Amino acid sequence: ICILAPKMAECFSHPDIEVLSYSEVKDVSGKAGAFNVKVLKKARFVDEEKCTGCRDCIPVCPVALPDEFDMGMSDRKAIYIPFLQSVPNLATIDMRGIAACTNACPGGLSAQGYVALIREEKYKEALDLIRETVPLPSVCGRICHHPCEEACNRSEIDAPVAISALKSFVGDFMRDQAEDTPTNIPEKRKEKVAVVGAGPAGLAAAYNLAMKGFQVKIFEATPQPGGMLWWGIPEYRLSKEVLKADVDYLLKAGIDIEYGVTVGKDVTLEQLQKD
Known part of the structure; x- marks a missing residue:
């Protein structure tokens, strides 16, 4: 990378070169001097205008995946920057379809998201994520017929993740800790x-x-x-x-x-x- 980085930076700043980052060439046709190239621009799921490459988002991400840059010998987070001197120095969220539990949920609740946060003991963040879709988390955890668990891929190995019980747990735990209070309440409008x-x-x-x-x-x-x-x-x-x-x-x-x-x-x- 020490050899490649200066060349990449030079291309990125060249006035006659347009860099299409996080993109893939799908087809090339034509002839020399008149090529037609079909390029697939992938969704980064990060605002490129706002990302500064500070990497503060990476340590707090609860999801770990094999790192392709290290040939899978180490892990990276679901939000990542491929390597230290990557150009452009922007984070990318690796979205891999819709989780089976989320797809089965009538409310579209990000079950895999809050389960991952609970695993990392980020209980407040998990509860905040649940409330983005379900404002009554402890209630829902007790009365929902949890089709998410019926669809859970973990059942192919042993048993489905106890998604509904975890929803109840995190609501009860934060309440017992007297830490369940709203944050980031916006300023009141006139309407x-x-x-x-x-x-x-x-x-x-x-x-x-x-x-x-x-x-x-x-x-x-x-x-x-x-x-x-x-x-x-x-x-x-x-x-x-x-x-x-x-x-x-x-x-x-x-x-x-x-x-x-x-x-x-x-x-x-x-x-x-x-x-």
């Missing part, structure tokens, strides 16, 4: 949004809106949040304590819930639009 019903859909919609800065209020007809999670699922399957803990987290993100209000009876759509 207000009313959500009808504090069931799973309403809570998820309110949380996602709140994390985008909207002022959100939920109008719930009953005296408790959760909808059928509260009123329809027996205690032995989903305890009220677990449900309330997940909902309390959402409230810390800036969501208000007004109980005992039936939209259309106690408050009209016209009143909501006015407010």
Whole structure:
């Protein structure tokens, strides 16, 4: 590389040379002086305008893969820079299709992502990743019928990964450690949004809106949040304590819930639009 690096840097900075990094020549046709070249530009999954090549992302990545640059004799992370003096000096995320568990999940939850983070004991990061898709992680871990485990490729060796139990575990663990509080809450915008019903859909919609800065209020007809999670699922399957803990987290993100209000009876759509 000490011999190649100066030549690569010279090509990269040459005004008459366009460098197509992370690309592959698929076909060459024509003749000398009039070649037609088909080039496949691969997705880097990293913003080339923002990446500085600092490598700070590499140590925190939980996924390790064989390093092709070392002929597989060592490992690299899923996000990597091929070698120290690579040109351009940009990171690349090695995406290899959709994991079977994620493909089977009705919500498209990155199960392999949070399982890898839990393995590295990055519990907060794992929980944050789950909440990007599922705002009620402890609840989901207890009541989901987990089709992800049915699709898990690990079952071809011994048994599927306990994906659902791990989701419950990380939510319970962070709550027990008193460390489960929202972070990176955006500054509130002037727009207000009313959500009808504090069931799973309403809570998820309110949380996602709140994390985008909207002022959100939920109008719930009953005296408790959760909808059928509260009123329809027996205690032995989903305890009220677990449900309330997940909902309390959402409230810390800036969501208000007004109980005992039936939209259309106690408050009209016209009143909501006015407010």
